[in-house]
Amino acid sequence: MIFNGDYVPPEVQIDWLTGMMRGSDVQQTAKTLREMAGLFHDADALRGMDESTVVYRVQWTEPVSQGTIGGLFWGSTIIEPGRVGDEYFMTHGHFHSLRDRGEYYGTIGGKGLLVLMDESRATRTDAMFPGSLHYIASGLAHRVVNTGDEPLLFWACWPSDAGHDYASIKADGFGARVLLRDGKPAVIHEQISAQL
Numbered sequence: 327m328i329f330n331g332d333y334v335p336p337e338v339q340i341d342w343l344t345g346m347m348r349g350s351d352v353q354q355t356a357k358t359l360r361e362m363a364g365l366f367h368d369a370d371a372l373r374g375m376d377e378s379t380v381v382y383r384v385q386w387t388e389p390v391s392q393g394t395i396g397g398l399f400w401g402s403t404i405i406e407p408g409r410v411g412d413e414y415f416m417t418h419g420h421f422h423s424l425r426d427r428g429e430y431y432g433t434i435g436g437k438g439l440l441v442l443m444d445e446s447r448a449t450r451t452d453a454m455f456p457g458s459l460h461y462i463a464s465g466l467a468h469r470v471v472n473t474g475d476e477p478l479l480f481w482a483c484w485p486s487d488a489g490h491d492y493a494s495i496k497a498d499g500f501g502a503r504v505l506l507r508d509g510k511p512a513v514i515h516e517q518i519s520a521q522l
């Protein structure tokens with residue numbers, strides 16, 4: 327029986343174009359430069375900035391509890407335009423704790439790059455622009471970089487049992503950074519140290 331009366335999903339409204347969500351179940355967070363220290367490569371540039379600067383905001387709804395098998399979460403992310411030194415503002419980025427869980431991102435406004443990395447650190451990027459839809463296959467870490475001069479807004483849908491694994495990103499970052507080079511964004515891949 328599908329409708330057994332035990333479960334009533336919370337009511338949530340979304341504004342597609344602004345990314346705003348309303349409803350008793352909506353959660354939100356704002357990530358500042360202070361919380362992102364260590365993720366940007368130019369520590370000196372970071373020290374010269376206001377650490378209360380908001381880099382990105384996330385709103386989301388969890389209609390079932392985290393870890394529930396078969397459920398879905400839904401949310402928006404807005405990344406401000408800006409840079410730390412030559413490195414564009416970005417999300418933290420994460421693997422899913424359960425590696426075999428995928429995700430969808432869909433872009434509404436702004437422009438940027440979706441950085442994808444597998445467990446071997448092989449990294450590639452996809453262009454994000456209004457209307458771009460991104461199926462993030464299971465096993466890939468994902469980070470979004472705002473390379474434009476206006477906020478970058480995208481919606482996301484991910485499994486309720488995916489979880490966020492930030493530890494390896496904190497320790498090793500991604501295999502590529504998106505930096506300002508010659509007046510435009512460039513994807514700079516890390517040097518692979520020679521194997522002995």
Ligand code: M6P
Nearest residue numbers: 384401402403417418419420482
């Ligand atoms: C998307 C989803 C969320 C994620 C958010 C910010 O909305 O993937 O699960 O939390 O982006 O990304 P991060 O957690 O890597 O900072």
Ligand code: ZN
Nearest residue numbers: 422429468484
């Ligand atoms: Zn994810």
